[in-house]
Amino acid sequence: MNTPTGTPAALVAAARQLFARHGYAGASVRAITRLARANLGAVTYHFGSKAALYDAALASITDPFRERLARAAATDEPALDRIERVVRAVFEYLHEQPDFGRFIPQVMVRGRKVPGPVRRTMEANHGLIAGLIAQGQREGTIRRGDPRLMALSVGAQPFFLTLMQAALQRAVAIDQSQPAVRERLVRSVIEFIRAGLAARQEGS
Amino acid sequence: MNTPTGTPAALVAAARQLFARHGYAGASVRAITRLARANLGAVTYHFGSKAALYDAALASITDPFRERLARAAATDEPALDRIERVVRAVFEYLHEQPDFGRFIPQVMVRGRKVPGPVRRTMEANHGLIAGLIAQGQREGTIRRGDPRLMALSVGAQPFFLTLMQAALQRAVAIDQSQPAVRERLVRSVIEFIRAGLAARQEGS
DNA sequence: TGATTACTCATACGCTCGTATGAGCAGATC
DNA sequence: GATCTGCTCATACGAGCGTATGAGTAATCA
Numbered sequence: 199m200n201t202p203t204g205t206p207a208a209l210v211a212a213a214r215q216l217f218a219r220h221g222y223a224g225a226s227v228r229a230i231t232r233l234a235r236a237n238l239g240a241v242t243y244h245f246g247s248k249a250a251l252y253d254a255a256l257a258s259i260t261d262p263f264r265e266r267l268a269r270a271a272a273t274d275e276p277a278l279d280r281i282e283r284v285v286r287a288v289f290e291y292l293h294e295q296p297d298f299g300r301f302i303p304q305v306m307v308r309g310r311k312v313p314g315p316v317r318r319t320m321e322a323n324h325g326l327i328a329g330l331i332a333q334g335q336r337e338g339t340i341r342r343g344d345p346r347l348m349a350l351s352v353g354a355q356p357f358f359l360t361l362m363q364a365a366l367q368r369a370v371a372i373d374q375s376q377p378a379v380r381e382r383l384v385r386s387v388i389e390f391i392r393a394g395l396a397a398r399q400e401g402s
Numbered sequence: 403m404n405t406p407t408g409t410p411a412a413l414v415a416a417a418r419q420l421f422a423r424h425g426y427a428g429a430s431v432r433a434i435t436r437l438a439r440a441n442l443g444a445v446t447y448h449f450g451s452k453a454a455l456y457d458a459a460l461a462s463i464t465d466p467f468r469e470r471l472a473r474a475a476a477t478d479e480p481a482l483d484r485i486e487r488v489v490r491a492v493f494e495y496l497h498e499q500p501d502f503g504r505f506i507p508q509v510m511v512r513g514r515k516v517p518g519p520v521r522r523t524m525e526a527n528h529g530l531i532a533g534l535i536a537q538g539q540r541e542g543t544i545r546r547g548d549p550r551l552m553a554l555s556v557g558a559q560p561f562f563l564t565l566m567q568a569a570l571q572r573a574v575a576i577d578q579s580q581p582a583v584r585e586r587l588v589r590s591v592i593e594f595i596r597a598g599l600a601a602r603q604e605g606s
Numbered sequence: 607t608g609a610t611t612a613c614t615c616a617t618a619c620g621c622t623c624g625t626a627t628g629a630g631c632a633g634a635t636c
Numbered sequence: 637g638a639t640c641t642g643c644t645c646a647t648a649c650g651a652g653c654g655t656a657t658g659a660g661t662a663a664t665c666a
Contacts, residue, residue, distance in 0.1 A: 221426070223623095226622075227625085237644055238625095242624085242626075243643070243644085247624080247625080248625090306507075306565055306568060312568070312572050316569070317572065321574065341597065343590060343594075346576070348590060350562075355554075358561055359558060361507060365516050365521075365524060366524075368516050368521065369524040386548060387554075395594075442654095443615065444615090451655080452655090609665085612662090613663100614661080614662100617659105618657080619656075619657100620655095621652100621653075625649085630644080632642095633641085634641075635638105635639080636637100636640095
């Protein structure tokens with residue numbers, strides 16, 4: 199891991215974890231500094247306020263995500279294959295960074311306007327998928343429809359399923375912590391997406 | 403509205419709204435009682451604790467949802483049409499009860515075990531959709547695949563899109579508060595789901 | 607009519623919160 | 637070696653928190 203060291207980085211990492219699990223109000227500055235093995239005053243000193251630390255924690259997780267998806271899409275395969283790569287990348291990132299899937303919905307829900315890093319990431323990723331769908335429509339491999347709306351259907355699944363992970367395990371007995379189960383789930387989602395997008399066999 | 407009256411009902415309504423918007427820790431008993439025009443002590447008196455009020459607020463929104471979907475599915479149409487009805491009912495309920503879409507992800511994320519009412523609702527609704535998919539497979543109108551996994555792909559979309567509603571409006575310029583936009587979105591999702599589930603034209 | 611019941615209300619308790627303050631301290635700079 | 641700089645740390649402050657308590661009150665029932 200080339201994670202940066204030092205107190206600010208430790209604070210961001212701790213903040214990410216606790217904000218994700220307990221929400222903004224539920225994660226206290228005391229708990230964050232304790233987890234980061236830093237002093238209570240460190241948040242004020244390095245970030246100015248709890249709210250600024252929140253934004254920093256958010257950016258620390260959205261920025262790499264945006265980059266990761268862009269990299270996944272950077273091949274010259276047919277559109278449906280590129281989309282599959284992107285969907286797999288979303289699942290992978292969410293799996294590596296379980297805090298991400300917890301963080302985002304909270305941000306959406308918190309009422310206030312969408313913070314910059316989240317907004318940029320959403321714009322970029324939605325545009326990416328919509329672009330791939332438009333490519334597929336030009337190729338004739340993807341059916342008609344508004345690419346921007348279809349992109350939402352594609353993105354919804356990895357996000358929702360990862361967010362619901364813990365609940366699905368308990369309520370529906372689908373345990374994504376088992377790699378075999380995860381792989382079956384991912385495959386099922388990808389089949390669904392391919393079928394949902396594909397142009398009909400018989401033409402038009 | 404045949405909403406029950408009295409202090410307990412007012413508390414539940416206020417709690418639903420504030421918990422949904424600010425999370426468990428972020429919604430104070432004082433704010434809830436103020437909104438409900440009740441006394442500070444009313445929560446303790448009627449519910450025993452803040453946590454118990456939280457559960458009551460949760461049940462007040464999940465129970466009607468479960469019932470609504472069951473009613474939507476209660477026709478003897480082909481499976482894909484019944485699924486469409488259920489998906490539309492999800493969109494409608496989430497639209498009527500915007501707190502619901504904010505409440506649920508918080509619950510998922512809160513770490514602790516899934517509360518009873520949510521668990522029961524998830525089980526019921528997931529089972530409902532999986533059952534409809536299995537019906538379609540017997541009819542030959544729905545392609546092969548694990549109905550329980552395919553049901554997740556179906557359910558993901560209305561939930562995710564409604565949860566993200568505010569963010570989508572700002573980041574991606576899709577404003578679901580306009581009925582026309584909403585209808586286009588719902589249609590797109592249903593097309594996607596039908597295509598994602600349908601058996602291939604050519605058989606097998 | 608007097609007792610009981612169900613509820614509201616004001617107030618108080620102990621606790622935790624986010625932030626501010628100023629002393630302490632290692633390493634760089636001159 | 638003195639000064640400065642960047643940072644850590646312990647402590648303090650006022651505010652808000654969830655909950656407990658007991659007096660007050662209106663309706664119910666004997």
